[in-house]
Amino acid sequence: MAAFSKKSEQCLSTCHPDLQAVCRELIKQYDFAVLCGHRNKAEQNAAFDAGRSRLIYPQSKHNSKPALAVDIAPYPIDWGNLYRFREMLCRFDALARLMRERGEIESEFEYGADWTSLKDYPHIEIKS
């Protein structure tokens, strides 16, 4: 069974409980890395400058405490293989539905992979 690295665990621990809950179920069946949870002001503006985010602080859901967004990637990470990102997100979404039905979480999620303007494949956020 896959397990989170120390870095993944550290990032995940900054996220909303519902994001954590689904990720903790998903890691039991699919190996992935948590790239980012909460981003402080310097980190958010660095992400903006690098083109990894469209938003400046504090507009991103990564800027909330706890973070209302998480970035995850299939492990080992291959940015050229978007099929694997899709597969991971399908599994995440299926688990999230199941956990909502069971009353284990309440949140609905939005996927950066579904955005039409700038696709953000690792990004999952809680719908507001």
Ligand SMILES: [Zn+2]
């Ligand atoms: Zn993100």
